[in-house]
Every structure is written in structure tokens, then in C-alpha cells.
Amino acid sequence: MTIKLGVPSKGRLMDKTFDWFGSHGIGLRKAGSEREYAGEVTGLAGVELVLLSAGEIPRELAAGRLHLGVTGSDLVREKVPNWDTLLRDVHGLGFGGADLVIAVPQLWVDVDTLDDLDAAAAAFRRTHGFRLRIATKYHRLVREFLRDYGVADYQLIDSQGATEGTVKNETAEAIADITSTGETLRANGLKILSDGLIHASQATLFKSRAAEWSDDDRAAWARIEEMCGL
Amino acid sequence: MIQPDGKAAAWAEAERLTAHFRAAGALPVEADILQPADTLLDLYGEDIRARAYVTTDPLRGEMMLRPDFTVPVVQMHMSSGADPARYTYAGEVFRRQEIDPDRPVEYLQVGYEVFDGQGPAAADAEVFAVISDALAGLPLRAATGDIGILMAAVRGLRTTDARKAALLRHIWRPRRFRALLDRFGGRVSVPSTRVALLEAADPMALAGADIGLRGRDEVEARIETLREDAAAAPISAEEVSLIDTILALRETVPMVLSQLRDIAMDLPAVGSAVQMLSRRSDALAARGVAVDSLEFEGSFGRTALEYYDGFVFGLYIDSRPELPPIATGGRYDALTTVLGGGRAVPAVGGVIRPGLVVSLRGGA
Numbered sequence: 001m002t003i004k005l006g007v008p009s010k011g012r013l014m015d016k017t018f019d020w021f022g023s024h025g026i027g028l029r030k031a032g033s034e035r036e037y038a039g040e041v042t043g044l045a046g047v048e049l050v051l052l053s054a055g056e057i058p059r060e061l062a063a064g065r066l067h068l069g070v071t072g073s074d075l076v077r078e079k080v081p082n083w084d085t086l087l088r089d090v091h092g093l094g095f096g097g098a099d100l101v102i103a104v105p106q107l108w109v110d111v112d113t114l115d116d117l118d119a120a121a122a123a124f125r126r127t128h129g130f131r132l133r134i135a136t137k138y139h140r141l142v143r144e145f146l147r148d149y150g151v152a153d154y155q156l157i158d159s160q161g162a163t164e165g166t167v168k169n170e171t172a173e174a175i176a177d178i179t180s181t182g183e184t185l186r187a188n189g190l191k192i193l194s195d196g197l198i199h200a201s202q203a204t205l206f207k208s209r210a211a212e213w214s215d216d217d218r219a220a221w222a223r224i225e226e227m228c229g230l
Numbered sequence: 231m232i233q234p235d236g237k238a239a240a241w242a243e244a245e246r247l248t249a250h251f252r253a254a255g256a257l258p259v260e261a262d263i264l265q266p267a268d269t270l271l272d273l274y275g276e277d278i279r280a281r282a283y284v285t286t287d288p289l290r291g292e293m294m295l296r297p298d299f300t301v302p303v304v305q306m307h308m309s310s311g312a313d314p315a316r317y318t319y320a321g322e323v324f325r326r327q328e329i330d331p332d333r334p335v336e337y338l339q340v341g342y343e344v345f346d347g348q349g350p351a352a353a354d355a356e357v358f359a360v361i362s363d364a365l366a367g368l369p370l371r372a373a374t375g376d377i378g379i380l381m382a383a384v385r386g387l388r389t390t391d392a393r394k395a396a397l398l399r400h401i402w403r404p405r406r407f408r409a410l411l412d413r414f415g416g417r418v419s420v421p422s423t424r425v426a427l428l429e430a431a432d433p434m435a436l437a438g439a440d441i442g443l444r445g446r447d448e449v450e451a452r453i454e455t456l457r458e459d460a461a462a463a464p465i466s467a468e469e470v471s472l473i474d475t476i477l478a479l480r481e482t483v484p485m486v487l488s489q490l491r492d493i494a495m496d497l498p499a500v501g502s503a504v505q506m507l508s509r510r511s512d513a514l515a516a517r518g519v520a521v522d523s524l525e526f527e528g529s530f531g532r533t534a535l536e537y538y539d540g541f542v543f544g545l546y547i548d549s550r551p552e553l554p555p556i557a558t559g560g561r562y563d564a565l566t567t568v569l570g571g572g573r574a575v576p577a578v579g580g581v582i583r584p585g586l587v588v589s590l591r592g593g594a
Contacts (some may be wrong), residue, residue: 081328106438110452112423118406122399123452124444132273132444140328146455151405152399156276163395167442188439194423 002048003209003220005059006069009037009051016095024228037133044227046220051171055079057206062086063097064210067217074178074201088207091230097205099176100138102145102196103185105167105174113195114149115166117174121153124173127208135159135172138198142176160183164188205230236588240338243584244320247340249365251318251449254356255427256342259317261302263324267292269301273537273568283335298418299341299567300562301536302548304577307345307370308570314346320584334585342559344578345566351506353578354541354561355513360434361557361580362519362545368590374483375530376510377401378540378561379490379503383476386420387501389414391463392455405534411473416464425455428460472497479528483511486526510541541578556590 007028008014018028027042028049039049050066054208057071058079070093076083104111121132135157136142142156157172164184166172178187178201182192213221224230242333252258268277283296296302299319307315320340327333342360347352362372384397400406405520412418425427427433433453440446479486490504515521531542540561547553559580567574 007519082331105442105444107440107442107443107446108449109427109433109437110449110456112427113421115409115421117426119455120444120448120452121395122396123448123455127448128443131275143276143280147280148405150400150403150409151404152275154276155271156279170443173442173444189438191438 002046003067003217004048004050004065005041006050006052006057006097007039007072008054008057008065008071013054013070013096014051015092020093020095021228026224026227044220044223046216047224057151058083058087061107061206061208062210064208064212067208067211067213067221069206069208070203071206072096072098072201073204074098074138074141074199074205076198076204078141080142080172086208086210088209090205090207093203093205096201098180098201100141100176100178100198100201101185101192102134102142102176102198103164103172103179103190103192106186106191108191110194113193114146114151117151117193117196118149118151121151125153131155132174133157133172134174134176135163135166137175138176138178141198146190164190209230235573236585239588239592242584243587244338247364247582248318248320248514251316251340251360252340253341253437254316256316256318259303259319261296261299261307262317263322264293266294267288267294267303269305270294270297273301273565276448280328281324281326282493283324286288288592297325298323299339300343300565300579300582303341303343303579304424304562304566304569305344307577308566308573308575313344313350313575314344317343337582338411340583340584341579341581343577345575345577347372347536347576348425350561350578351509352578353576354510355517355519357559357578357580358514358543359517359519361559361582364582365383365545365557365587368587369548371525372543373464373525373527373530374541374543375527376503376507376541376564377531377538378506379526380473380476380532381539382500382503383403383497386497387465387473389469390458390462391461392460392467399485400436400531404529410464411470414465415467415571419473420460423454426593428457429452452587468496474498475528477528479526481526483514483521483526484523486528487511506540517529532559539564543580547586550590553586553589554583556586 005018009174021028026044029040031038031040037051039051041047041049054071055075057069058076060066060091061069080086111117134154136139137160139156150177159166165177166175166186237300267284273415283295284292303317322336323339324336327335331452342357344357346355364505389393396410397407487508494501494504511521531538542560544555545557546555557580561578563574563576566577
């Protein structure tokens with residue numbers, strides 16, 4: 001048996017993950033041509049590299065089909081209920097940082113906190129006859145965050161991309177989205193609520209509690225811990 | 231919890247309960263399993279998505295597997311218009327589970343609902359007694375409460391209507407209610423950004439471009455509301471402590487009545503709600519309920535699905551604290567107002583989970 005390590009299959013996240021493992025003496029790379037999603041591992045026996053979409057890695061870890069995986073901590077929290085019973089957050093890798101935040105139009109000088117958002121939502125519903133719309137693709141995280149605070153009279157609108165534009169297009173009144181610098185939000189006339197940080201995400205190495213770990217697998221994991229200083 | 235081979239036993243128990251409710255005068259009714267999602271979402275808000283299964287088709291859009299029978303039964307009653315009316319129903323309800331994998335996602339409910347505008351105290355007592363009688367002989371503990379007393383207390387506070395409306399809106403969200411009460415009572419300070427906004431010569435100076443449906447006029451209207459709130463005196467410490475006392479009530483019904491009569495001296499607005507509790511206590515006694523030992527909790531029912539606004543109750547299995555209540559119920563007048571498009575019908579009802587009755591009897 002070998003340990004299956006899941007890594008995002010393209011882009012900066014893949015490159016940075018390869019760099020991180022490489023700096024600890026574990027060579028990861030794509031096998032064959034650029035278009036193939038097979039991987040190779042050098043410098044360590046008993047580990048198999050699996051390249052797949054960052055969004056699928058949480059589910060594969062939770063199902064135990066991957067032993068280890070690198071993905072955004074936001075994706076794990078969004079996609080895996082009770083994630084901390086199924087996965088262990090081993091180590092934040094220090095890149096891929098982005099904040100999931102609630103943002104509203106800069107026009108709303110009266111709204112700076114969740115308390116304001118809740119009051120504005122109540123008034124909006126009275127005026128417009130429907131619940132204030134918040135566009136997002138992070139439904140679970142946003143809903144739990146707003147429920148814990150006690151925001152009411154809002155609805156979540158699904159937005160899988162270009163979420164910052166939904167307010168201008170009047171398909172939503174506010175958004176909950178990932179941002180690293182806030183630049184795109186500002187460019188679209190939006191501002192972040194001062195207590196609107198839902199989750200500070202970064203690329204993180206997760207270990208599956210659901211996968212089968214043979215004695216050999218445990219030995220390989222111990223070796224990874226040693227090499228990477230975990 | 232209900233195993234497939236236990237399902238037949240649960241249905242048999244459901245039939246026994248239905249017969250009991252029919253004997254009490256209830257008309258059997260049915261409801262669709264698939265309910266339009268928008269009605270439920272508008273009532274309960276986005277949180278219902280965490281508790282109910284949502285499905286879709288291209289023609290009808292989002293539908294929900296019924297999380298309870300209350301909404302369809304109220305809608306059916308509002309369109310039929312009989313008064314008074316008593317209904318019973320039995321069938322599966324579906325509850326999505328995001329946290330605890332051991333909780334059942336579908337189980338049977340048998341309900342008894344009374345729509346009667348004539349005597350609310352008698353109707354409350356009737357529902358409690360009929361449901362308790364249906365479970366006679368089982369080792370159950372009853373807990374009761376009355377959200378109407380808390381609502382009356384909030385309405386009676388000497389403060390602005392906007393503050394009362396904000397508190398009433400969050401009656402069913404205890405933490406948020408507490409945060410608002412602390413701020414309106416001056417126990418916590420106003421956020422600094424709000425102070426700065428109200429002190430600015432032109433609060434709209436920093437406003438960005440006009441984008442989105444919520445317009446400049448709505449922003450200005452809220453700033454005006456914030457000014458009024460900033461000018462209003464804090465809710466007095468005495469009144470805040472009266473609310474705290476009501477929330478902390480945990481005694482037998484006669485003891486609670488005596489305490490509430492004291493509170494009514496300082497907060498006369500709760501007087502009629504306290505009288506209502508007194509009449510209900512008499513009506514329960516007349517039906518043979520041992521009110522002298524009946525428990526009352528001031529906060530009971532505040533975290534249920536958000537519609538109870540008067541009498542609330544639950545029957546618990548004392549020996550099995552890990553199990554949910556075997557029966558729950560309460561008054562939901564406000565729900566009928568929302569669903570009736572302004573036309574309200576006083577309504578009270580409750581449900582029993584026959585699957586739990588079977589496991590309690592079988593000791594399973």
C-alpha cells in the first residue's frame with residue numbers, strides 16, 4: 001500500500017505546493033506532458049501523488065480515498081460537515097492566503113458591522129418586500145456565520161464567479177466572497193464589514209482520519225513529518 | 231433511531247394516536263410531502279436550509295421535503311375558513327442533519343391542531359391535555375412556557391418603538407436579543423464607527439457610487455433612525471432586570487404566577503399576559519392536569535422553529551435525556567397572520583413522535 005497525497009492540479013497553488021515539498025527534500029512533479037494529471041514523487045518511497053481539482057480534495061479526504069491533501073482551509077470547512085472529526089489540520093503552508101468576507105456597497109455609510117447589516121436587512125425587507133440578497137458560493141460558511149451572530153431577513157443567492165459584479169447588476173445587495181487584497185472589491189464599489197471576516201484561509205496540509213492507514217503508511221507518514229518538520 | 235423493522239410498529243402507534251385525536255373531535259387531513267420552498271424560506275429565513283431538504287425541478291423551482299405539517303395545515307385551514315376547527319394528521323417529516331449523523335433524517339409525526347378564536351386559554355389547555363392523555367402511563371416530564379409574557383414585557387418597555395420592534399424581531403434568537411438589550415440598556419457602548427458617522431458634518435460625504443437596489447434614500451433614512459436611537463435614553467436598569475427575571479423563571483406554575491404578579495406591579499404591560507397564564511392554569515386544572523407540580527420556564531421554546539408566540543410545551547423522557555422531546559407544541563397566532571395575508575386565526579397545536587413512543591415502551 002502507498003499513501004495517496006492529493007495536490008491541486010494546476011496554477012499557483014500547484015506550483016507553490018511543489019515548491020514547499022521540494023524545499024523539504026520531497027520532489028513532486030507532473031508526469032509526462034503538461035496536460036496529464038498523473039504525478040511523480042522522488043526522494044521518498046511509499047507515497048503516490050494524485051493531482052485533482054482543489055475543490056474535490058476535501059471530499060476525497062473525508063471519504064478516505066486520499067490519505068493526505070493540500071487545499072484551501074475555506075474549501076474544507078465549506079464542503080465537509082464536521083470536518084474536524086474526519087480530517088486533521090496538520091500544517092498551514094503559508095501561501096494561498098485569502099479571506100472570506102462580507103462586503104457591502106460603499107454607498108452604505110450606515111453599515112459597518114453585522115449589527116448594521118441585520119438592521120438594514122429588516123428595513124430592506126419592509127421596503128422591497130423580499131429578503132436582502134447576499135451573493136456567494138460559500139453557502140454553509142456564510143449561513144453558519146450569520147446564524148451565529150443572529151442576522152435575519154437575508155437570503156443567499158448562488159454565485160459561482162464574478163461575484164463582485166452582482167451588486168452593480170442588481171442581482172444581489174451584498175456579497176460574501178474570497179479576497180486577498182480587497183482590490184477587486186474596492187474597484188467594484190464595495191467595502192468589507194469591520195466584523196465581516198468569516199474565515200482567514202490558506203493552503204493547508206490535511207490528514208484524513210477516514211483513510212485506512214497500514215503500518216507501512218504510518219511509517220511513510222512519520223518520514224514525511226520528519227522531513228517536513230511537522 | 232427507527233429501524234426499518236420498527237417502522238411498522240411506529241405506524242401502528244401513529245394509528246392509535248390518530249384514533250385518540252379523532253375521538254377528541256379532530257378531522258383527519260393530509261399534506262403534500264413536497265412543499266414550495268419560498269413560503270418556508272420567507273417564514274423561517276435562510277436557516278431552514280440547514281434543517282430541511284431542498285430539491286428542485288425546472289418548472290416549479292425549489293421545493294422542500296416537509297420539515298413539519300404546520301404550514302400546509304394552516305394554509306389549508308385559511309382557505310377553508312371553518313371556525314372553530316380541529317385537525318389531526320400523521321406522516322413522515324424530513325430533517326436534514328449537518329451536525330449529528332445519529333439523528334434521524336425522517337420520522338413520523340402525529341399532530342393535533344386547534345383553530346379556535348373563542349377561548350385561547352381553553353384551547354391551550356385542550357391541546358396539552360389531549361396530547362398528554364394520548365401518552366398516559368409513560369414516564370414523561372412536562373415543561374411549559376409562554377413566549378407571550380416575554381413579548382408583552384418587551385412591548386411594555388419605556389423606550390422607542392424602533393427598539394421594541396428590534397427586540398421582538400429577535401425574540402427567537404436569544405444571543406442576539408441579549409446583545410440588543412445590553413446595548414439599548416447602555417450596558418455596552420455604541421460602536422465607534424457609528425458615533426463617528428453621526429458626528430460627521432455630512433455623513434454621506436464618504437458614500438461611494440450609487441450601486442445596487444438599496445438606494446441613497448434608504449441609507450439616509452437609516453441614518454435618521456440611528457440619530458433617533460442615539461438621542462433616546464437607555465432602557466432603565468430596572469426594566470432590563472425585569473426582562474432578565476422573566477427569562478430566568480424556572481418554577482412550578484403557581485410559583486411563577488405569584489412572581490409574575492409581582493413583576494406586573496412594575497411592568498403593568500405584562501398584566502393581561504399574566505392573566506392569560508392564570509386562566510390557562512385554571513383550564514388545565516379543570517382538565518385534570520396537576521398544575522401545582524407543572525414546570526414553567528421563562529425561556530422555554532425560544533430556540534424552536536420560529537413561530538410560537540404564546541403557550542409552549544414539551545414532554546420529555548426523563549430516563550432518556552439523550553432523546554429529543556417525545557411531544558412538543560404551542561400557540562402560533564402570528565404564523566396564521568403571515569400565511570393568511572393579514573387575516574389571523576388564533577391557533578394552537580402539538581405533535582407526537584410515535585417512533586419514540588415505541589422505543590420507550592419497548593425499552594429499545
